[in-house]
Amino acid sequence: xxxxxxxxxxxxxxxxxxxxxxxxxxxxxxxxxxxxxxxxxxxxxxxxxxxxxxxxxxxxxxxxxxxxxxxxxxxxxxxxxxxxxxxxxxxxxxxxxxxxxxxxxxxxxxx
Amino acid sequence: xxxxxxxxxxxxxxxxxxxxxxxxxxxxxxxxxxxxxxxxxxxxxxxxxxxxxxxxxxxxxxxxxxxxxxxxxxxxxxxxxxxxxxxxxxxxxxxxxxxxxxxxxxxxxxxxxxxxxxxxxxx
Numbered sequence: 001x002x003x004x005x006x007x008x009x010x011x012x013x014x015x016x017x018x019x020x021x022x023x024x025x026x027x028x029x030x031x032x033x034x035x036x037x038x039x040x041x042x043x044x045x046x047x048x049x050x051x052x053x054x055x056x057x058x059x060x061x062x063x064x065x066x067x068x069x070x071x072x073x074x075x076x077x078x079x080x081x082x083x084x085x086x087x088x089x090x091x092x093x094x095x096x097x098x099x100x101x102x103x104x105x106x107x108x109x110x111x
Numbered sequence: 112x113x114x115x116x117x118x119x120x121x122x123x124x125x126x127x128x129x130x131x132x133x134x135x136x137x138x139x140x141x142x143x144x145x146x147x148x149x150x151x152x153x154x155x156x157x158x159x160x161x162x163x164x165x166x167x168x169x170x171x172x173x174x175x176x177x178x179x180x181x182x183x184x185x186x187x188x189x190x191x192x193x194x195x196x197x198x199x200x201x202x203x204x205x206x207x208x209x210x211x212x213x214x215x216x217x218x219x220x221x222x223x224x225x226x227x228x229x230x231x232x233x234x
Binding site for chain 2: 037043045046091092096098099102104
């Protein structure tokens with residue numbers, strides 16, 4: 001059971017806006033920044049959002065991140081079929097000696 | 112361009128040891144921390160270990176603490192993971208990952224990922 005809770009699945013139709021949540025606590029999201037990763041089957045994950053809401057070079061501005069209190073969200077606007085993938089949140093947890101934690105992942109389906 | 116290539120994976124028996132490597136290029140290896148992250152078949156991502164940019168700090172997931180050791184050779188720009196007392200539940204693809212933060216902090220997280228090397232622990 002991960003310290004970060006994500007819905008196991010999400011879906012949307014092309015052009016829609018979809019949001020994926022990541023719920024934590026004061027020891028992780030509440031006091032540290034959040035990163036989001038995108039992973040296609042059989043591929044290595046790719047950094048999508050870092051420091052809560054920053055996009056690495058090359059990531060479309062359709063992807064955005066936000067955080068409020070102990071929860072974070074990834075929003076994808078103008079959903080495209082190629083966005084179908086697994087999405088993970090990650091952050092540092094102050095209560096752990098092994099501090100990095102991932103959410104359980106959300107499988108996004110484009111209908 | 113950052114390039115990470117893992118090697119050394121294979122099939123081993125429970126209780127044995129294995130050392131995997133990650134050759135890094137395209138950046139100042141001595142200026143950034145490095146992580147190992149694994150993914151068991153059909154499962155999510157699990158963070159395993161982090162070594163700071165200067166090698167003075169190491170962190171481990173509770174599931175591997177006391178059995179795994181992360182290290183780096185700056186002269187070879189290579190990251191290692193020594194895995195001892197391997198268990199069936201250690202079976203996974205192991206990814207080497209460059210950290211975002213470098214000397215600033217250990218808390219920025221994982222940036223560029225290697226494709227991974229597969230470790231299978233089975234009798």
